[in-house]
Amino acid sequence: MTPALLLSALAGAALLLAWRWRPRQPMAPGIRVLLLAYSMLGAWALFFGLYAPAGREPAVLLLCKPTLMYWVLSAVLFIAPMLGWGYPVKAVVGAYFVFSNREWRWLNLGFALLCGLLGAANLVIAFAYPPGDWEGFKFSCMVNLVAIVLLRLTFVWVDAAARIIQQLHARAKALFS
Amino acid sequence: MRSTRLPARSTARLRWPDGRTEKVRLLAIGKSGGAGEVFEVEDRPGYVAKIYHPTVQPAQLALYERKIGWMIANPPALPPIPQAYEGIVQLAWPLAQVMLGSRFAGFVMQKIDFTRTLELDYLLTRRQAQREGFEVDFGKLVTVCYNLSTIIDCLHGKRIAVVDLKPINLKVYKSELYVSILDCDGFHIAAEGFVSEATQVTPDYLAPEFHERAVTQPQAQDRFALATIIFRLLNFGIHPYASIAAGRADHPTELAGRIRLGLYPYGRRVHPAVRPTPASVHEAFPDPLRELFDRSFAAGADGRPSAREWAQALAGFASRRAGNMTMCTAGHLQFAGRPCPTCLREGILRGHAQRRQRFTARLQTTPRRAITHVRRSLRGTHSAPFQAALAQMQPHAVHLAPATMPIRNVIATEIVWTLGLLVTYWWLK
Numbered sequence: 177m178t179p180a181l182l183l184s185a186l187a188g189a190a191l192l193l194a195w196r197w198r199p200r201q202p203m204a205p206g207i208r209v210l211l212l213a214y215s216m217l218g219a220w221a222l223f224f225g226l227y228a229p230a231g232r233e234p235a236v237l238l239l240c241k242p243t244l245m246y247w248v249l250s251a252v253l254f255i256a257p258m259l260g261w262g263y264p265v266k267a268v269v270g271a272y273f274v275f276s277n278r279e280w281r282w283l284n285l286g287f288a289l290l291c292g293l294l295g296a297a298n299l300v301i302a303f304a305y306p307p308g309d310w311e312g313f314k315f316s317c318m319v320n321l322v323a324i325v326l327l328r329l330t331f332v333w334v335d336a337a338a339r340i341i342q343q344l345h346a347r348a349k350a351l352f353s
Numbered sequence: 354m355r356s357t358r359l360p361a362r363s364t365a366r367l368r369w370p371d372g373r374t375e376k377v378r379l380l381a382i383g384k385s386g387g388a389g390e391v392f393e394v395e396d397r398p399g400y401v402a403k404i405y406h407p408t409v410q411p412a413q414l415a416l417y418e419r420k421i422g423w424m425i426a427n428p429p430a431l432p433p434i435p436q437a438y439e440g441i442v443q444l445a446w447p448l449a450q451v452m453l454g455s456r457f458a459g460f461v462m463q464k465i466d467f468t469r470t471l472e473l474d475y476l477l478t479r480r481q482a483q484r485e486g487f488e489v490d491f492g493k494l495v496t497v498c499y500n501l502s503t504i505i506d507c508l509h510g511k512r513i514a515v516v517d518l519k520p521i522n523l524k525v526y527k528s529e530l531y532v533s534i535l536d537c538d539g540f541h542i543a544a545e546g547f548v549s550e551a552t553q554v555t556p557d558y559l560a561p562e563f564h565e566r567a568v569t570q571p572q573a574q575d576r577f578a579l580a581t582i583i584f585r586l587l588n589f590g591i592h593p594y595a596s597i598a599a600g601r602a603d604h605p606t607e608l609a610g611r612i613r614l615g616l617y618p619y620g621r622r623v624h625p626a627v628r629p630t631p632a633s634v635h636e637a638f639p640d641p642l643r644e645l646f647d648r649s650f651a652a653g654a655d656g657r658p659s660a661r662e663w664a665q666a667l668a669g670f671a672s673r674r675a676g677n678m679t680m681c682t683a684g685h686l687q688f689a690g691r692p693c694p695t696c697l698r699e700g701i702l703r704g705h706a707q708r709r710q711r712f713t714a715r716l717q718t719t720p721r722r723a724i725t726h727v728r729r730s731l732r733g734t735h736s737a738p739f740q741a742a743l744a745q746m747q748p749h750a751v752h753l754a755p756a757t758m759p760i761r762n763v764i765a766t767e768i769v770w771t772l773g774l775l776v777t778y779w780w781l782k
Binding site: 187190191193194195196197198199200211214217218221225241242244245267270314317318321324325328332333334335336338339340341342343345 | 720721724727728758760761762763764765766767768769770771772773774776777778779780781782
């Protein structure tokens with residue numbers, strides 16, 4: 177099995193598990209749109225990242241990729257509240273936080289603006305500055321990603337891990353008692 | 354060039370001090386040291402021969418020949434042993450030269466009966482001594498210390514020093530408590546008309562003044578090593594420089610470094626930079642011994658006590674008639690007027706075991722307590738007054754909803770979120 181197939185299989189298995197264990201309550205349309213957008217971006221990434229021969233990806237897209245990503249995200253975040261489809265930022269940050277609707281709106285708007293600005297900044301830096309600066313900019317974007325991961329880790333994953341351990345402990349106790 | 358080992362059975366000639374020579378057969382017993390190999394002498398059960406390795410350089414062998422010749426001619430007068438005790442060998446001293454052909458090859462010495470003896474090293478650990486069939490008590494330990502001191506004193510009287518004095522080179526007779534010193538051909542000799550240096554040293558038993566240079570005062574070195582051995586024997590194997598750092602001063606990890614810096618924590622005056630090992634029972638030693646230890650180890654101490662001083666101080670404790678050793682309520686021998694060291698040690702170890710048990714119990718419940726703590730912190734539901742107050746003081750900005758979603762749904766959500774993150778990473782990289 178090639179690494180590409182293995183990675184695809186892993187992603188497929190993860191998605192299958194996620195589908196089986198998905199929450200049964202209805203999903204906000206804004207989040208559904210975000211999921212759809214990400215499915216397309218993910219399919220693109222999977223094809224060009226794992227299957228397509230090197231160099232098949234349009235050259236101009238290489239410089240615009242971050243912008244495309246940011247602007248798709250920004251568009252979804254902008255449009256969804258206007259159409260009454262909820263606040264997709266909830267899916268990014270995590271719906272576990274207790275915020276009022278007003279707070280979610282501002283958070284959503286702030287995130288959409290940030291993504292829009294970062295997308296524009298990427299175009300400026302990619303075409304008007306030396307490649308080293310662009311690499312530095314992309315690296316700073318990765319740091320933003322790390323910040324989001326840390327937020328999720330601190331407020332969601334730790335609690336989830338604690339619940340899993342507690343449930344396993346309870347089951348083990350029931351098994352051996 | 355001699356490079357082959359001596360055969361398992363070979364013929365040699367012994368040259369006795371009175372000039373008599375004797376043809377003998379040497380039988381290999383498979384015991385070999387750094388400088389030579391030990392053989393049994395056929396038809397002479399009380400003797401063994403040490404034959405220097407063929408790799409020893411001719412110049413070095415010539416030095417050995419001179420040294421052994423002097424030693425055979427000048428045996429030291431050793432402390433007398435009662436006639437009832439037969440076959441006690443206090444020194445593996447050379448008695449005759451061994452010649453292979455016309456060439457000097459080694460020497461013959463009295464055989465130390467290894468079935469009657471055990472390494473002094475074993476006395477440092479009670480359990481190890483018990484395994485060797487030796488029940489340790491403080492009366493026996495003090496007697497061993499006394500006997501060792503008297504031998505060293507006799508050697509020093511003849512201007513001979515051991516230099517590499519350490520437990521592994523010492524044997525103790527299990528019943529009689531006399532001490533044997535091995536490897537006598539490595540001694541330092543500074544007699545009239547004959548000088549032979551000793552180059553071998555062991556850092557853990559080396560006096561601080563000789564750590565950076567050669568041992569120029571071998572008797573001073575012996576005094577330090579003797580005090581170290583006595584301290585370890587009486588303190589359950591704890592080295593006098595085994596310590597815990599108390600301040601910010603330099604605290605080397607190895608004993609040799611601490612010896613060099615004089616970091617002795619067991620003195621009657623507290624050392625500012627180090628603390629004693631918790632398992633130490635030095636507080637149970639009588640004052641005369643503590644004074645001798647302080648003079649031996651404390652930095653700036655004047656006059657390291659001689660082997661004779663040690664022997665004199667220990668004699669009072671080694672003799673039953675002196676009444677300086679009494680029985681504690683638990684039946685252990687102890688120094689009169691002092692706490693029982695055995696009970697003290699048992700108390701320390703018991704306390705340690707209890708603390709370890711408590712720690713293990715806490716450790717076992719830690720994951721559950723940690724999970725509860727994290728959950729209460731996240732939900733602000735701490736019941737402890739301080740924690741509850743802290744939770745109330747939390748700013749309003751971020752609150753988490755109670756975790757009502759089944760864990761499977763949470764996992765599914767987080768899988769999708771993580772895949773989304775990976776996609777984002779690919780587009781941004």
